[in-house]
Amino acid sequence: MTTVGIVGASGYAGGELLRILSLHPHVDVEVATSQGHAGENVFKVHPNLKGIADLTFSGDSPEEAATKVDILFMAVPHGTSNRQIPKLSETGVKIIDMSADFRFRNPADYPVWYGWNHTSPDILEKFVYGMPELHRNELKSCRFVAVPGCIASSAIYSLAPLAKAGLLKEVTVIDAKIGSSGSGNKHSAATHFSERYNSIRIYSPFGHRHIGEIEQELSLLAGSKITVTMSAHSVNMVRGIMTTASVFPEEMPDAAMVWKTYRAMYGNEPFVRFMMDKNGLYRYPDPKLVVGSNFVDLGFALDSHVNRIIAIGSIDNLIKGSAGNAVQSMNIMEGFDEREGLMMAPMRLV
Numbered sequence: 001m002t003t004v005g006i007v008g009a010s011g012y013a014g015g016e017l018l019r020i021l022s023l024h025p026h027v028d029v030e031v032a033t034s035q036g037h038a039g040e041n042v043f044k045v046h047p048n049l050k051g052i053a054d055l056t057f058s059g060d061s062p063e064e065a066a067t068k069v070d071i072l073f074m075a076v077p078h079g080t081s082n083r084q085i086p087k088l089s090e091t092g093v094k095i096i097d098m099s100a101d102f103r104f105r106n107p108a109d110y111p112v113w114y115g116w117n118h119t120s121p122d123i124l125e126k127f128v129y130g131m132p133e134l135h136r137n138e139l140k141s142c143r144f145v146a147v148p149g150c151i152a153s154s155a156i157y158s159l160a161p162l163a164k165a166g167l168l169k170e171v172t173v174i175d176a177k178i179g180s181s182g183s184g185n186k187h188s189a190a191t192h193f194s195e196r197y198n199s200i201r202i203y204s205p206f207g208h209r210h211i212g213e214i215e216q217e218l219s220l221l222a223g224s225k226i227t228v229t230m231s232a233h234s235v236n237m238v239r240g241i242m243t244t245a246s247v248f249p250e251e252m253p254d255a256a257m258v259w260k261t262y263r264a265m266y267g268n269e270p271f272v273r274f275m276m277d278k279n280g281l282y283r284y285p286d287p288k289l290v291v292g293s294n295f296v297d298l299g300f301a302l303d304s305h306v307n308r309i310i311a312i313g314s315i316d317n318l319i320k321g322s323a324g325n326a327v328q329s330m331n332i333m334e335g336f337d338e339r340e341g342l343m344m345a346p347m348r349l350v
């Protein structure tokens with residue numbers, strides 16, 4: 001069995017890691033740390049895990065947790081693991097970091113998108129971007145994984161085949177909608193029920209920090225610099241993300257060609273579904289259809305009036321946008337079947 005620990009296990013991403021890893025056939029969860037809940041049963045904070053995760057939160061420091069396990073998941077806020085991982089990397093532990101602190105290949109992207117300088121660029125280059133469908137081979141032999149951002153994941157999945165096919169020209173425009181769990185478990189005015197309910201709030205009309213990693217990954221696929229702009233909205237959901245991206249190609253492809261590019265990239269992927277139908281209510285991806293699962297649902301539409309490809313993606317932000325990709329990456333690193341622990345059917349929220 002592979003032993004794992006979760007730092008920040010009282011948070012939303014940590015809770016989803018506990019839910020998935022507690023039922024994983026090849027994993028033992030040895031440590032779940034929480035500074036605020038040390039000594040309490042895990043189910044006190046994550047009541048859905050009663051009878052599933054039979055553990056008590058420990059007050060271990062990340063260094064102490066690292067001595068007890070083979071793999072350490074870091075589920076702490078941005079700007080935290082950046083300070084903790086350099087020390088941890090000197091031990092033998094493998095690290096899967098959920099934050100943005102090790103996602104960029106170029107350290108110069110940190111001041112641009114996060115407003116701070118990266119203090120460990122030498123370690124940065126050892127991290128693999130934990131998106132299995134795009135980085136499977138690198139994940140097989142790595143020790144350090146940086147799990148992608150949630151909105152970035154939905155956007156990258158929907159645009160990657162088009163980027164690889166050379167269809168992204170000029171600027172690609174992304175509209176993103178996200179539920180409240182994307183902000184984590186800290187209360188704020190923005191997540192207060194009375195303020196959030198019935199509201200569609202455009203919290204980032206441009207300049208969202210996930211743009212940096214979207215451009216990084218799409219540029220790698222395209223082999224040239226890709227530029228995107230994005231408007232992000234908080235909407236009346238708890239879980240889920242939907243991205244609708246507008247691509248303006250030089251020459252409009254037909255539907256058969258677009259299908260071919262998507263199938264070439266994702267045809268054999270266990271967690272990518274095409275959600276497209278000519279009629280019915282659910283003709284395109286909808287977050288409601290992926291909640292609770294590791295699936296990413298993709299679809300597209302072609303608007304020949306203005307030569308626009310509309311690329312649509314939906315994920316559960318806490319699973320395919322976080323804990324699910326973390327576990328899928330771990331499965332690849334450890335040589336397990338990639339689907340282990342992750343074949344949950346989505347909830348039908350009716």
Ligand SMILES: NC(=O)c1ccc[n+]([C@@H]2O[C@H](COP(=O)([O-])OP(=O)(O)OC[C@H]3O[C@@H](n4cnc5c(N)ncnc54)[C@H](OP(=O)(O)O)[C@@H]3O)[C@@H](O)[C@H]2O)c1
Nearest residue numbers: 008010011012013034035036076078098099182184185322
């Ligand atoms: N929420 C999402 O949809 C999502 C999606 C993708 C990626 N992520 C990333 O995943 C990470 C965790 O996000 P989350 O939504 O789970 O956040 P969260 O609900 O706020 O939980 C984070 C946990 O980290 C611990 N913590 C807080 N400050 C800390 C510090 N300075 N040092 C050590 N531990 C600290 C807290 O637990 P204790 O105080 O009890 O120790 C807290 O419960 C973040 O980097 C986030 O950006 C989140």
